[in-house]
Amino acid sequence: MPEAAQQRQVVLRRADLPGDLGWIVMAHGELYDRQFGWNTEFEALVAGIVAGYAARRSPTPEAAWIAEVDGERAGCVMLAAGDRPDVAKLRVLLVTPAARGLGLGSRLVEEALAFARTAGYRRVTLWTTDNLVSARRIYQHFGFTLAEEEPRRGFGHDLVGQTWTLDIGEGDGPEH
Template sequence: MTTVRESGRQVTIRHADRPGDLGWVVMTHGELYDREFGWNADFEALVARIVADYAVDRDPDREAAWVAEVDGERAGCVFLVRGDRPGDAKLRILLVDPSARGLGLGTRLVRTCLDFARAAGYERVTLWTNDVLVSARRIYESFGFVLGEEERHRSFGPELVGQYWALDLAALEARDVPG
């Protein structure tokens, strides 16, 4: 757990291991993405599957989830789970509540996730996002993630452009990344 003061507020990044954390992740994703992007309950169902798979089948040496708190209230999250190939991990469901934006939570969460990935022995971290998530994409780019491919889809209501990104962790160690 790490705690810092940012703009007069107490910011803590901790493991998502308290009762209610996982439910909060699902609920907040559903409500926030509906409010901000008009996404339907299919998105909340996807997040619920990701969270359920993590809760049931997590390898604690290779997978983790974190919650960001601001002044003791949950305000963000990120997950790191096994990837589809040996040596790969997936960064999943990064979120920062609008009330806590501008405090650097997204960058702190991603840094925590990538530090864990390196310590766990992963070589590469991949992620899937959508082009409308501009702030998250900026964070990924700042760490050196590279866009691999894009595809149009209509999974959560509106037409979207899904994006696949990847980061070679060896390249990350050589970069001066935000922090």
């Protein structure tokens, strides 16, 4: 663990406190505007993902996590049900600039993948853009492989959208 992480109090917890889901949307909107100049189309996409998660609360295993550093929200990730019962989607991974270098991104993804395995998912997919280099390194570290990429116009920019996949087990999908 980096020395900086040893000096700061880092906690991963479920995103189940009032304000957590709103923070995920706000943090994505503000950070991606500052960092990449992305417009509110991106914030609307994240809001839709978070709203769908909040509204479902179905028997399908899904979860979201918040990383806190010294008592402040500093990162997030979500694992949502995919289009098939044995496939989950890794969504909305974010670490704030002030908390980068503490290993939070890896810890969040590790937590989500552990949950996916316990829930019985066989595959985890994610969608990202090719300019998110740090996130891509995390995904590759865990064994995700690039399955598809496609140029697209989005969030006020020309981007290359990427779909990544990871096979995680031989189960029959989540318990219902």
